[in-house]
Amino acid sequence: MLVRSLATFGCAIALGACSTMGGGDASRSAASSPSSASAADGPYASTYERFPGRPTALVGATVYDGAGQRFDNATVLFRDGEVVEVGQGLATDGYDVIDGTGKFVTPGVIDIHSHLGDYPTPSVQAHSDGNEATSPTTPEVWAEHSVWPQDPGFSRALANGGVTALQILPGSANLTGGRSVTLKNVASRTVQGMKFPGAPYGMKMACGENPKRVYGGRGRMPSTRMGNFAVNRQMWLDAKAYAAGNRSRRDLAKETLAGVLDGDILIHNHCYRADEMALVMDMAKEMGYKVTAFHHAVEAYKIGDLLRENDVCSAVWADWYGFKMESYDGIPENASLLWKAGACVVIHSDDENGIQRLNQEAAKAQAAGRRMGLDIPDAEVIGWITLNPARAMGIDAMTGSLEPGKMADVVLWNGDPLSVYSRPEKVWIDGALLYDALDRKRRPVSDFELGQPGEGDVK
């Protein structure tokens, strides 16, 4: 009962998001628009095409569909890159049957906040490509122009974390950091070969300490939180003037901002403190845009009601706290309290290690809630790392759950994904088997790792 009412509420969020975001619809075509709000069109377009896959039936596993449902002893069918059906006792004629007895199936894990590729390993200065920290507002930069497809971190996220899609964001040195890019976690020689077809662009913004520290430290604006807002507001006023005027004159910064004002580009706003999130939501109203998600929202639990009313997701860690002043009030119950308030919960990583364990992070957040009396079903918790991030990234019509017709982004876990003892056994992206723990050659090894000690190791 509880599940159903929450799931309904989730749909309301999704509809609300879709109606304002728009970009999730693959039928959208904006090829002529210079704001090029989708990765499928415009410059640097996605060249990704799914790899060949076999019609596959996963039989006998426990299935979490990502949309809040659990199926015991179920069958998952997918072929031609798409989910066909999930249910009990389905016919498997024409499918390769994989015995899932004792195992679990979920949609591919999605990380809404990653810097893989733009802060790749090795973490040497020459690879520091995530912050264009030379001006507090750089909406003109695009994260995809920094992504190094050979970052070994992509393979770890796939093999250990079951991550099939992820959003790469610019860093948080700037108030406005630039465009994000959503990727399929598929090894490619080019970033275009990883770009998620039809995914809308996002734009990174940041509250609080980082921008004022970076620029205040150089004796320039902003050096305070009030300075943060002043710079942002002026940026939006200038963008509104541009958007209302003649857009034919190319201006990279303004094109991205106009895309936000048009509702085509989604705002992902790094923001820790509750009071600042409330101010940002008002700034969005003042300027006529929408915040899709607050990231690192460690104090979101203080304003779950406001976040619900404003239809803003909170992307959070399970337990990070106290590593900087604005994270001092982080508590492990954050995600569960948001859930209780009926607000949208996403578990994110912002970390090349954490992205390998988003399932465990979700489980920790769930357990913290359980200890304070909030019993959140496992099937909903899986949604925190699958369908909810997909919604906030505007790709939920294509992936994030195992509903028929969606991309066959699927993880077969060797045990309960909410247990520390479980790992992905197989991972499919668009129906193609791209990781198999039982086949040592079925794992990506980046160019960087060839000829190095540990090439092709289990990692």
Next chain:
Amino acid sequence: MMRRALLGTAAALALAAPAFAQDFTITNATVATGDGSEPVENATVVVRDGRVVAAGTGVSAPAGAEVIDGTGKWVTPGIFSAVTDLGLSDVDGVSESNDEAAGNSPFSAALDASRALNPNSQDVLVARADGITRASVYSRPSASIFGGQGAVIDLGADPEMVTRTRAFQVVDLGETGARISGGSRTSAHALLRNALREAQQYGDRAAIGAATARPSETRFGDDVPLDPRLDGRDGERAGDVLLTRFDAAALVPVVRGEQPLYVVAERAADIREVLKLKRDFPRLDLILLGASEGWLAADAIAAAGVPVIADPLDDLPTGFDQLAATQSNIGRMRDAGVTVAIGRMSGGTGEQPRNARQYAGNLVALTRLPGATGLTWGEALATITSIPAQIAGFGGRLGTLASGATADLVIWDGDPLEVGSAAEAVFIDGIRQPTDNHQTRLRERYRDLDESDLPKAYDW
């Protein structure tokens, strides 16, 4: 029902704020002693006068002592957080509150972490609530390749944190040490060797006798004798010295092998160079920190008898010194016969100290992956209990439920290596510890968002 009873007890005890050890017996629990063995069901743990009397099956509860029903619970030694920053900062990113490194200090080896400890740091309170009872803490090498003298501490709710001051010295001989020392590993090695020579000469002239130099096996506390020159007398030395007399004096017990030297090294080649130090300084008591490529030099580490405090789940080539990093590192070193603890977990992000349990659980998960090398459950627990205690010099006394060991123990609501489990009761020196902190207070305030009567600020 059981949980309610336990929590009720906890609340009563917290109010009473006992400063004395209780005698109690935990019955019917799943007990793991921390020595590498697997957990045993329906077991009993007897605690008296702050020490473990017995733990296991076939142990009967002594008459008169409080009995805690452990049905459905797990009991283990308290977690020992090896080489961490607990107590040395309030907020990592707030430099005013942060004593984790002394980047502008004129001193190096003489820095003494025990002087900067704050038992009221929220990091300490949060870690204690999650079952961390002891730790080794250090000042991170920053101005010098030496971090200074680390301490072994307890996390008990009392003013005295120090179990053993000046318990070990830390030096960085990896990429970071090379940059600090002047830009090259060559410089770091020259600096270290010069420092040890100076300390050797300085120690030869020391007024303290060798007989007093060895810590008593049973003493806790200030075990390493203090060189009188640390008091400021007798500052004269021959020319050509780089170390201040404080720093030189601090290294005397290191070069004599009386104080362990923790050496940061990740690359296999760096590890092998560290092991070679014993040729020139045979009395060094070496312990490796990091060792992400330890599996490539595991036989040499094992042959040298050098224990490792490893980063548990590193599997990325974060630098060119850990291209071969893999989560199987610890398991492979174990297979080669190396003594390995999990450590260097600090701060408030993914590697915060309380996540050591989760990381240990991940090492167990590896046993189910073809080609990977993991640990048994018992071995994994040992990497965060008995082994770090043993490396810190407290084998058999801390991090274990062996008879006679200090009664640092935790009652968990489930398998402590599982992500969903948490500590229900934490004992240090046999004393039940309070587990409230800033986080639990915030949680209670924001259970609901109702401000119809008064602002949230009145809800406390």
